[in-house]
Amino acid sequence: MALILLSLTTLLLSLFLLPTAHAQSAPPPTPAGPINITAILxxxxxxxxxxxxxxxxxxxNQINNQVNNSHDGMTxxxxxxxxxxxxxxxxxNKLTNQQQVQLVLYHICPKFYSLESLLTVSNPVRTQASGQDNQVFGLNFTGQGNQVNVSTGIVExxxxxxxxxxxxxAVYQVDKVLIPKEFSEPKPPAASPPPNGDGSGSAAKDGGAAKAPSTSSPGNGSGKMNVGFGLVSGILLLCMGLLSS
Incomplete structure (x- = not known):
């Protein structure tokens, strides 16, 4: 009888320990692959x-590289x-190639934002298009509770x-294309070139004008005539002195 009880006890212990041993020997879960924005969409x-x-x-590619190879998140x-x-x-079709790039970058923020954090950010929030053409390209967020609205200034x-x-x-669905207000605003004027303070331009012009007509030739001929006339006069005076003596 004691032998039967011992056998039953051993069998029960084996049944309880079998799942634990199997769980311990199970392979670890396969790590998730790299983040791919297009696969998510x-x-x-x-x-x-x-x-x-x-x-x-x-x-x-820019999104995938940043979120997989750096500590900087994106939204x-x-x-x-x-x-x-x-x-x-x-x-x-009316957008230039540069504007199409700016439009896409305008939908991307260079930082991770949860929905809750979007309600406490300081507007306007920078996007990947910010700073291009010296313009803001920022997004504004408002709302309360679980509702968050995003505004461009002309689209909300x-x-x-x-x-x-x-x-x-973070990837959030929006049911409108976020057209930036900068597309409808005039671009800021380009910075004017630094003034040329050395006067080299005007000096070159003056120098060119001075070289155009030259008056050196007549002057040189007159000098030669004066030298010749003086030489002849000196010889005549010397002859007269010799004769008078």
């Missing part, structure tokens, strides 16, 4: 136009395909959905 399946612009302007505001379709016809839209919200990259 492709998974959401409504960002075809924005993905194309990210690739054409090389902004996708992307991704317009849906419907947002681009709702633009006035020909809006993108609520942020509804977070496609990714974990550091170092």
């Amino acid at each position: 492709e998974k959401a399946n409504q960002y075809t136009t924005f993905i194309r612009l990210l690739n054409e302007t090389q902004a996708a 992307v505001f991704a317009p849906t395909d419907n947002a681009f379709n709702n633009l006035p016809p020909g809006t993108l 839209v609520p942020i509804y959905n977070a496609l990714r919200k974990d550091p170092p990259l």
Whole structure:
């Protein structure tokens, strides 16, 4: 009887310890791969136009390199395909190549922002387009509670959905294209060149004018005639002196 009880006890202990031993021998989970902004957007399946612009302007590579190879986070505001379709016809085609790049960079902030932190930031918030052409290209955020609105000065839209919200990259859906107000404002005047204080330009002009007509030839001929006349006069005076003696 004692032998039977011992056998049952050993069997029960084996049953309890088997899952633990199996768990300890299980392989560790495979680490997640590098962050890829286009893969995130492709998974959401409504960002075809924005993905194309990210690739054409090389902004996708910039995002991936920064969030995977540095401690600097980023925040992307991704317009849906419907947002681009709702633009006035020909809006993108009217932009220059530089403006298309600025438009894409305007949807990217060089820092990670959670939705909560966007309610406490100091407006305007810098974007990747800030500083180009000596213009601000900033975004303004307002709201309360769980609602956050983003404004460009001419476009305002609520942020509804977070496609990714974990550091170092946040990706938020927006249902309007964030057109910067700088596109409708005149560019600041270019800096004037420094004044030329040495007067070299005017001096060169004066020198050129002075060289044009030369009066040295007549002067030189007159000098030669005066020397010749003096020489003849001296000889005549010498002859007269000899004769008088």
